[in-house]
Amino acid sequence: xxxxxxxxxxxxxxxxxxxxxxxxxxxxxxxxxxxxxxxxxxxxxxxxxxxxxxxxxxxxxxxxxxxxxxxxxxxxxxxxxxxxxxxxxxxxxxxxxxxxxxxxxxxxxxxxxxxxxxxxxxxxxxxxxx
Numbered sequence: 001x002x003x004x005x006x007x008x009x010x011x012x013x014x015x016x017x018x019x020x021x022x023x024x025x026x027x028x029x030x031x032x033x034x035x036x037x038x039x040x041x042x043x044x045x046x047x048x049x050x051x052x053x054x055x056x057x058x059x060x061x062x063x064x065x066x067x068x069x070x071x072x073x074x075x076x077x078x079x080x081x082x083x084x085x086x087x088x089x090x091x092x093x094x095x096x097x098x099x100x101x102x103x104x105x106x107x108x109x110x111x112x113x114x115x116x117x118x119x120x121x122x123x124x125x126x127x128x129x130x
Contacts, residue, residue, distance in 0.1 A: 002026035002119045004035075004097045009124030012087055018126060020082040022097030030055060034102050034109035035080045036117065037071070039093035039126075049095070051109035052080050053102055060110040065091075087128045096123040 008020040024035055036051040050071035051060045059071045070083040080097065098117035102108040 002099060004099060004119055004121035006095070006097045006121045006124040008082075009095060009126045011127040011129060013130055014088060014128055016087050016128070017083070017085045018087065020084065020095055020097075020124060020126075022080040022082075022121060024054075024078050024080065024097075024099060027054070027099075032102050033099055034112060035073075035097065035099045036109065036112060037080070037082050037095055038098055038114055038117075039091075039095045041090075041093040044093075046096075046114045047093075048112065048114075050080075050082055051112060053108045058108065060107070084126070087126075089128050091126060092128045093126060094123045095126050097121040 003025050005023045012018055027033055032055050034051050037049040038046050039049050040046040049062050052073045054077050057073045061069055061071055068086045072081045099119045100117040
């Protein structure tokens with residue numbers, strides 16, 4: 001059974017940094033799945049933040065956070081990190097790790113949506129406030 005466990009959320013001042021981790025278990029070796037970070041702020045739709053194609057380690061980061069957020073996968077391919085720098089008020093949201101099959105027609109993991117995900121973690125809150 002696939003499981004995802006997030007950690008690393010918290011409160012930070014604008015301009016600060018946080019690092020989120022998502023440990024994934026239950027996939028067979030060489031699986032072609034995606035692991036993604038989504039976020040949802042109150043009153044807003046869930047937004048894809050970053051994804052990794054687990055088999056190759058290819059990373060996608062959304063334009064809205066590109067240049068500030070860095071996604072990476074560990075060599076063991078079971079942990080997805082999200083390094084969030086220069087945090088802004090608008091980054092405040094519940095961040096959730098999710099996983100699902102890749103889709104070659106949509107850039108493998110680049111253009112997946114929440115409805116494409118099969119497994120979800122419980123989420124971790126990120127709050128940016130002064």
